[in-house]
Each structure stands twice: as structure tokens, then as C-alpha cells.
Amino acid sequence: MSEREPGFTPNEMMTIAASRALKNEDVCFVGIGAPSAACNVARLTHAPDITLIYESGTIGTAPQVLPLSIGDGELCDTAVTTVSVPEMFRYWLQGGRISIGFLGAAQLDKFGNINTTVIGDYLHPKTRLPGGGGAPEIATSSKEIYITMAQSKRGMVETIDFYTSFGHGEGGDHRKRLGIETSGPTLLITDLAIWKPDLDTKEFTVVSLHPGVSRAEVQATCGWTVKFTDALEETPAPTALELKTLRDLQARTKAAHAGTGKEKAA
């Protein structure tokens, strides 16, 4: 719990702030973890008709519990339709049907480039991470990219070790120069703040601090020199409905995932 703002945690604020960014008419390609929670909170509050798509092929899914993997049966059971994986990536993602690609990140730089592949050298990694999965093409074929992650100096770095997915590259018009026509990262939601890319440089800039968060705290948990917009706002605190929706969802999820083990032990 945040010391100065009892009633909600920084992670809850992050998920809820991220959920607010999604619109009812969005078609959202959902990454697992924090993006999945945010997308489903949006669906359960202000965006009941949002189309959520997971890379396993489930289109228009409405899970009652958050999936542990991108391919839990719950996603298929509640989907409008389920397509094959080649169809998902060819027709739906590459075909330009996705308005928002929602990604998490292990390592992120200030231009929204993401590394989930290796820490250290690619051929001789210090830590071999899972890799990109769908992210390299989600990052370039979705109309816009939202990113959500908890801040840390290890996670938000000046230079990432590997370009798993391309954000704004070295900034400016780098995407255009590579022939990428989509907008790329347009929003970053952390546990402390909301960030948007500068119109020209494309560097992520803090536009809103979450309640009770100081500029110094944002800087202390970020590996690059943070820029703040002149008209800095405060993120509205979670409403009672938002908090209840998120907590109920997480409680149902915890019970469902633990359930398989409990029954086995019985």
C-alpha cells in the first residue's frame, strides 16, 4: 500500500489507469500479465463492448477470470470466434484490424523500444528471457501501442540489451525511415505515472503523476533522465467501482488457478 494514499496500491493504480485508456470501440491485442488485467477491467467497467484478442486465436473474448497463459480454455469458451494462429497473425494483425497492441516489458527505453529476449549479449546471455512471441509484429502492425510496467532502474534503462520489439527506435521519424506506417508507442502507464511521447523527439514524457507520487520518486526508479510536461496533471484516484472490479477479478483468478492444485492434493 502507498503510505500517503491509503486505499489502493501503486500496482492497482497502474492497472486502473491503463484500463481507462481503452475505449469501447477498441480492438485490442492483449499481452499477458498487467495488460491482460487492465484490458479486462476496462471491459468490466466503461468499455463493455471492447474487442479483446489474445494471440492464441481467441477474438472477442470475455474471460471471467484472468488467464494464466494466453491460451487458457476460458478465453476460447467466451470468445466470439477462435481462429488458427497463422490466421491470427496474417489476417487480423498483419491485415490491420488491431487498433491497440497492449504490451508489457522486461526492459524499456525512453523511446518505447522493448526487450524481453536477453539480458547481456545475445549469443552468451547473462539471462535468457522468454523472447518476443507475438511482440515484434504486434509492435509494428497494431495502429497504436500501449505499454504498461512497474517502474524500476533495472527495467527502465538508457539502453536496452536487445530490440525485441521496435518502438520509436532512436526517436524522431525512425519508424517512418524503416517503412513502418503505424504510430507505435503512444502511451506508457507505470505504477507511478502516465507518460506520452514528445511529438517531435518521441521521448516518453511524464504527463500525469499518480496521487501522492512526487517527481523525485519517478526519477529515482527510472534509468534515464526523466522529462516532465509543463502542464503536469494528477491521475484521478481509482473509483470504488474500479477498485472493486479489479480486486474481484483478481480474487476469482487466484481461486481458479489454485483450484487445480487443491483438488489434486485432496
Place this chain on the structure above:
Amino acid sequence: MVKFLPLSEAVAGNLNDGDTVAFEGFTHLIPTAAAHEAIRQGFGELTLIRMTPDLVYDQMIGMGMARKIVFSYLGNPGVGLLRRARDAIENGFPRPIEVEEHSHAGMANAYEAGAAGLPCAMFRGYRGAGLAAVNPNIKTVSCPFTGEVLAAVPAIRPDVTFIHAQKADRKGNVLVEGIIGIQKEAVLAAKRAVVTVEEVVDSFDELHPNLTVLPSWTISAISVVPGGSHPSYTHGYYIRDNAAYLEWDEISADREKFQAWMQANVIEKTAADFAARVEHLRTAA
């Protein structure tokens, strides 16, 4: 023609040392029982292909069976890293393995090209991504009509593909439903295909005409293994054992604990042991 065989015979007759093999399943319908049979029979020098290598490839790599791995997501989905695979890549234990890494779009397109009899796949991909610089099998082609530069990857053509599926009819046609993933393409891209199923039914006459059915003549062998995809799941039969995926993180973290688990749960077991593992996970009929 397809043969109905005990799993031990289906694996022995279709897998060889040094083969390029895909045990496919995109979270759903992972052919765990077939992979465990391959582990028991002790194959080696395999090139393992899979979009989402999870527990079964972690196990095969940990047992030293793999020479090379081709993949697009090397994780325990929703849990974290694959610790035996990491040990092989980071420390060369129990042996070094060669890595060929793609994106999901790259692998999906490559399987589709394999099924389509094409030499390569082309798609709009890998733009600005680091993989293109470290994987020599990622190249570019220009569209002859528009000039657009597209990514190209070689087709995937396994010597043998293993998948799990819901059911077969008596003729050996196979039904796959739910999250169908890459199952159809992986079978049609391969020289040989082995399918484990939950059950055999008399006929598919009552099925909806558009359900994914693999005709018998596309399959080399079928083995009936109830529960054969545990801890993955079979839509309509039993749910994913998420707790087992969480437990694997701990088992695989330690080399000795891993070996002990493999001995007790794979080496000393048979395909017939899978049915009991899913009893508590069965969905209400």
C-alpha cells in the same frame, strides 16, 4: 494409411535420432504423453521445433536430447522462464544447444509455407527487430508489384510432427477443436505425423461440416492416450492444470530436483498413467 498403435510403437516407428521434430500445441493440446514416450526411449541429437516450447521441451533439453531448438517463445506461459532451457543456453548444461529464434508471426507463416509446399514464407515482419540481425534465416524480399520490402523465412518441414487432439473416428480421421493453434499446419508440413487422442468414436457424421478434421490419410499413426496432454488441456475433456505449471518453476530450478522428478514421473511411468492425472480436472459433461 494411418495405423492405430500403442504410443510406444507409434513413437518408435516414427521418430529417429537426429530427426527434426515438432511436438506442437499452442498452450492447448500439447502432446505431453508422446514427448514423455520419446524421453523414455532415449532419442538424441534432435532438432526441436515449436512456437511455444514449454514444459516438454524444457524436459527434453534437460535430459540432453536436443542438438538445436527452433522457437518463438521460450517461456512457461504466465509463470516465467524455462529453467532447464536457460541452463543449456547460458551454461551449456547438460550440453550446449543451438538456438534459432523467430517471432510467432515468423513461425506461423513458416509452418503455413511448409503445409503449402512453398520453399519460404513472406510477410510484413521483423521491422526494426533485433532478431533479424542474429538469425541468418530471417531475410527480406521485395514485392515484385509494389516494391515493398517484406520479411522472408524458410518453410518449416519437420521429419515428424506430434500433436494431441480430441478424438478420432474408426477410420482414423482426427478432430481438433477449441484453440486450434498451429496443429493443422504442423501436421500437413511434416513428412510423418503422429496424433494422440482422448478417444475413438464410431463416426464423425454428426459433426458440423467446418470443424477442423484432419483426414486419416494425412496421419501416420494414432494412439489413444486419455489425458495425454496434461498439464496442458483438451477442450471439452479437462482443463489446464495451472497449478502444475506453477510447480514446474520450482522443480526445474534445481538440476537434481529435476532429475528426481523426471525419474519418478516420466522414466518410471507409462502413457497409461496420464488418465489419472486429469481426473480432478475433467469438465462437467
